[in-house]
Amino acid sequence: MRAFLSRFLPELTPISKRERLRSAAGALAGILATGLVCRAALGSEALPVLIAPMGASAVLLFAVPASPLAQPWSILGGNIVAALVGVTAGAWIADPFVAASCAIGVAIALMMALRCLHPPSGAVALTAVLGGPAIRELGYGFVLWPVAANSLLLLTTALLFNNLTGRTYPHLRPAGPRTADPPSGARVGFRASDLDAALEDFDQLLDVDRSDLEQILRRVQMRVYGRLSSPITxxxxxxxxxxxxxxxxxxxxxxxxxxxxxxxxxxxxxxxxxxxxxxxxxDLLDKAAWDRSGPRLGLGRRLRLTAERGRAPHGCAADIMxxxxxxxxxxxxxxxxxxxxxxxxxxxxxxxxxxxxxxxxxxxxxxxxxxxxxxxxxxxxxxxxxxxxxxx
Structure with a gap:
């Protein structure tokens, strides 16, 4: 029975305790900052301060920030699109359950078409229809407040927290060579077109960036080669x-x-x-500015390092390494x-x-x-x- 039940448990990617703590702390900071700022800006209880779907957004932004579903365009575009669809469905369709069903379906279709799929946005569309009189009275104002305001504040917190704690967010595609040649690691083994064809055959949306998936597969490939080769160290x-x-x-x-x-x-x-x-x-060529006296830190890099570290750089090796x-x-x-x-x-x-x-x-x-x-x-x-x- 235990073996049977274990088949229903998802196989999550193994992560360290530090990463788990960072995810929990980030979600705490994100929701707290969003709620406090919104309450201070509102100054009254006449409007909703914080909506429940932000909790689900926080899970993505702080627990799986590398997910395509957790990127800035996903949360902003997805939540705003879903709010617009939900408000429109609630205004034009009398039956609330029919309106909610239509809002969810249309919102998903639009988010996939606009490449801003964000699962918590489904809850945003549902809230717009079934959120009660206070939400319905807002009309399309619900899109700006609280949806857009909550989303923007939570996203800003995620940008600051993830980067200050060592994560890279947003999760950008790795920069490729500026020539017609593919990267050296992609010239052997499977081709990018092979991966694209396999994903097309699979025909299901995966919660992993395509470039990340390719890197993982290539690392697996090289580990296999390394295990089979002679162990020169x-x-x-x-x-x-x-x-x-x-x-x-x-x-x-x-x-x-x-x-x-x-x-x-x-x-x-x-x-x-x-x-x-x-x-x-x-590093010396790309990260330093040059004049007759030699390399030095340019103004742009000085400002960027100051923002990242909270102190002014000194024009030393640590500033460009x-x-x-x-x-x-x-x-x-x-x-x-x-x-x-x-x-x-x-x-x-x-x-x-x-x-x-x-x-x-x-x-x-x-x-x-x-x-x-x-x-x-x-x-x-x-x-x-x-x-x-x-x-x-």
Whole structure:
């Protein structure tokens, strides 16, 4: 019986306790901020302050912010469209249950057509029809208050909370290359057109972004290749004489180190040699402004960093470094390929069990190792295929 009942439990993506706490705290902050601001702006109880569908919106915005159903256009467009449909149905159809049914059906059709599907919007349409005399008296004013006001305030809180706590929101599609070539990770294995055809055959709406689904499948593919290939590790190919830079080092110092040692990347480490990030030539070119005296922080980046950190930047390495997830010496090189490809990195720091920098692996280090895997006569066919795939 237990086995039978367990089949009805959904298989949710495994997440950490920290992520669960962050979701709960975000929903608390979102609803509280929305309610308090609306009550302060209203100044009376003549109009509804907070409508129930915002609770469902909070679940999406703070618990599954990567969902296509939780993006800014989804909540704003979906709630406003549903409110318009609900008010119209309530005004033109006498029977409330017929009006509610029509409102839900038409709202879903319009939201799907406008690409702003948001499940809580169904409750918004229902509220517009069955919300009682106070809601009906508002007429189309219900669309602006409380629906649009609640949605905008909740969305603003989600933007601030998610980004301040380390999430990226809204969930944007990864930037692709500015050439006709597909990304390196997409040149082997299944094609994007294969995924599109499979999704078309499945013919059901999935609560996952298509680009996220493609990345997940490619990671699975590379893990399979890595498991089947020979286990050459980072320790065998990494450079051990690593030049690092302190987070408070001026940009000019980072540039001097790159030029002096003829390297293209500098791990940023604290006093304990723990990796905080990495500064590359691309970071200096894209994130710094240049004049005759060398690199400096431009006004736009200064303002952005001030807003993110709550303090003024100092024009140092920490202000332009890229986030990076170091690997351990025992990490198989097949694991590095998807990480470097997806993040657009050419270098990955290697750290020991205590998180201290012990080496760095570059794409140049990977090439001979992958070629040796591919050309080893004793390697199994699947291992040689894996190495060629990773090299491509």
């Amino acid at each position: 980072c320790a065998a190919i990494m450079s051990r004489d690593v030049i690092a830079v302190a987070p408070d080092a001026p940009l000019a110092e980072a540039l001097r180190l790159l030029r002096r040692h003829r390297i293209k990347a500098l791990p940023v480490t604290d006093e304990g040699a723990r990796v905080l990030g990495i500064v590359t030539q691309t 890229s986030a990076v997830e170091p690997v351990g010496p025992d990490t198989p090189i097949a694991v590095l390929v998807p990480r470097m490809s997806e993040a657009g990195l050419h270098h990955l720091p290697v750290v020991d069990a205590d998180g201290r920098l012990v080496g760095i692996v570059s794409q140049t280090d990977l090439i001979p190792a992958l070629l040796s895997e591919a050309d080893a006569p004793e390697a199994p066919i699947c291992a040689r295929a894996s190495a060629r795939t990773a090299l491509a």
